[in-house]
């Protein structure tokens with residue numbers, strides 16, 4: 283298994299991987315939009331074919347933050363460390379690129395292994411439902427200063443309200 287930056291040749295297979303990893307959510311539009319952007323770090327795990335993917339969208343002042351998501355590993359390859367390896371490879375590249383803080387909306391029981399903690403200062407673009415308490419999280423990279431408090435500015439693909447609601 284190799285983790286590398288996503289290539290144009292991966293696109294069709296990645297767009298087919300997401301409905302398998304997320305059978306109850308349609309992430310095709312946001313993934314397709316993120317794959318086209320230069321402000322997105324997109325990494326693919328490859329073992330012959332793509333078997334996992336993560337995107338990090340640069341955001342905030344001077345693009346010093348990044349939003350992690352989505353993250354998907356094909357069902358046949360889950361629980362083998364691939365998701366963890368994708369996130370850690372992303373952190374290494376983002377740190378080199380000057381990113382201070384990474385945000386995620388996700389299950390704390392998964393993301394706490396990377397040092398993510400509930401974020402109360404920087405806000406997501408839309409208010410989240412009460413049942414998602416604790417799901418909005420962040421981690422500071424390499425002990426660098428956090429982003430200023432307030433709503434996080436994100437590019438257009440993330441301003442679809444349905445991405446921030448059950």
Ligand SMILES: CC(C)(COP(=O)(O)OP(=O)(O)OC[C@H]1O[C@@H](n2cnc3c(N)ncnc32)[C@H](O)[C@@H]1OP(=O)(O)O)[C@@H](O)C(=O)NCCC(=O)NCCS
Nearest residue numbers: 303304353354355360361362363364365366388389391392
């Ligand atoms: C979540 C996901 C990206 C993790 O990738 P992975 O390669 O399977 O996970 P890893 O091998 O790195 O880590 C395995 C650990 O994650 C846990 N885990 C897997 N899916 C999880 C989930 N949806 N929620 C919480 N924990 C999860 C496993 O229980 C295991 O825990 P352990 O290390 O304490 O035993 C992958 O399982 C996936 O694509 N799931 C479906 C899509 C999804 O839910 N993505 C969003 C994540 S919020």
